[in-house]
Amino acid sequence: MKVSFTGDFAPILNVEDRLRRGHIEDIFGNLIELFNDHDEVVVNLECPLTVHDVRSKKTGPNIRANPGIGGALRKAGISIASLANNHIMDYGPTGLKDTIECLSSNGVACFGAGENLMVANSPFVIRNNDESIALVSYAEHEYSIAGIDYPGANPINPLRNAVELKRLLSEHNYVIVLVHGGHEYQALPSPYYVDLMRFYASLGVHAVIGHHTHCVSLMENYQGVPICYGLGNFIFPWNEIKSKAWYEGVVLSLDIMNGNIAVRVIPVRQDTKGQVSLSNAEIMDFGESKYLVEEGYFDSEEYILQAEKFLRGKGKAAFLSMAVPSRLIRGLIKHGFVSEQYIIKNRFLGYFHSFHCEGSLEAIRAYLNSHLHNAFVGRNKV
Secondary structure, eight states: OEEEEEEEEOOOHHHHHHHHTTOHHHHHTTHHHHHHTSSEEEEEEOSOBOOOOOOOOOSSOOOOBOGGGHHHHHHHTOOEEEOOSTTTTTTHHHHHHHHHHHHHHTTOEEESEESSHHHHTOOEEEEETTEEEEEEEEEOSSSOBOBTTBOEEOBOOHHHHHHHHHHHHHHOSEEEEEEEOSOTTOSSOOHHHHHHHHHHHHTTOSEEEEEOSSSBOOEEEETTEEEESOBBEEEOOOSSOOOGGGGEEEEEEEEEETTEEEEEEEEEEEOTTSOEEEOSSOOEEGGGOTTBOOTTGGGSHHHHHHHHHHHHHHHHHHHHHHHOOOHHHHHHHHTTSSOHHHHHTTOHHHHHTOOOOHHHHHHHHHHHHHHHHHHHHHHTOO
């Protein structure tokens, strides 16, 4: 059984236009041949497929694609879509419902989101002869998370996830975990994200695969379990030119048979119009991938210092964006004309406990901790 996994897939803008006209080769190019060589192709569908035009209230862009592209996705070889991500509820419950109906009517299975938490948490099971592969997908807590009685994506909840994964491991031959999380535009996974992915791996699952960062992240072999911290973008056109990393991604190919999993890392590249193709880079076995880190790297001083540096920077920006709504004042703070302490004064601890998203909370915690530590040291100087 060969199963491939792609990173973030948002068939919007000109990609949507060409797929609706049936120009599949214009978008997927030589990836069609690759997909045809696999039994299943799993994408992270990063937007709802809907014509519903009432946007959810959130920060960041609301994106969607016309459900008329559903047939083109199946013809291209895409057979399964993970919906556990931060954009799947951009157009509310109607957008999610339309997406599930569109995929189902075009022969594309989906999992990771649904009308309530129980449905969203249901795995998708691939069956091949006497073997079964359970796919589960979790997303960070942003604007899309399902609840007991309302729709959305399946949330990261390590304690509850552990119980579920142990049950799935007793029922199926293989369990593969997809995680939509981490810090956007950061190839270096954060300490929390490393701990989370390793936790899932330590339960005995067979692979842990991440997306969300819009750039290819690092990989490691942890206790014999392949972990990919971020596949990068698969197809994600945008209105303005992005950095080089935005246009690079990998497809992870898993050859699963008789208790063994062979993993290949297949570099792909999209152009500025969204057409994707195999990269000029060499296809690599997982153990030879240029993204694979040496054992012990995530415990090294080099990694810890780099991670703390980017977390403090992101944490400051995220904290000030919430605490100081005025762009003018944020600009004055950014350029050193006004101190953030002067504006925010003594509200650090209150904001410290008020955030929900795991990635944002981790970054803000690093930023606030640096301020609180400095204040503590200053008060206790002799």
